Amino acid sequence: MSSINMSLLFQGVARGAPATAPLRIVLLPGEALRIPRARATIRVLSGTAWLTSEGEDIILCSGQCLSVATSKEPPVISGIGSEAVLFELR
Numbered sequence: 001m002s003s004i005n006m007s008l009l010f011q012g013v014a015r016g017a018p019a020t021a022p023l024r025i026v027l028l029p030g031e032a033l034r035i036p037r038a039r040a041t042i043r044v045l046s047g048t049a050w051l052t053s054e055g056e057d058i059i060l061c062s063g064q065c066l067s068v069a070t071s072k073e074p075p076v077i078s079g080i081g082s083e084a085v086l087f088e089l090r
Contacts, residue, residue: 022088032078035089040069042077047085052076060087 024045027033035042042051043065051058053068053075060066068075079085 022090024086024088026084026086027077027079028084029079029082032076034074034076035068036074041065041067041090042075043088043090045086045088047083048080049085049087050078050080 022043025033027049042049042060044060044062046062048062049060051060051066051068053071054073058066059080077085077087
């Protein structure tokens with residue numbers, strides 16, 4: 001599984017959108033992403049996501065969302081299966 005370092009993107013570099021706008025991300029099969037603490041809500045728009053937060057595994061399907069604002073460690077998200085997962089962070 002590969003890990004993506006998107007720290008500059010999360011800091012708003014060259015996004016061209018207000019800092020309060022949701023950030024939409026697509027993860028291809030085999031990719032994982034550590035969610036920065038500045039983003040508190042994850043909403044899956046398409047596909048199925050596997051989220052690991054504080055030792056707990058959570059499955060989110062299209063249309064579901066989860067608040068991770070109280071997590072002490074940044075959660076990690078990846079897709080499940082052979083489909084890409086599209087989600088947004090707020």
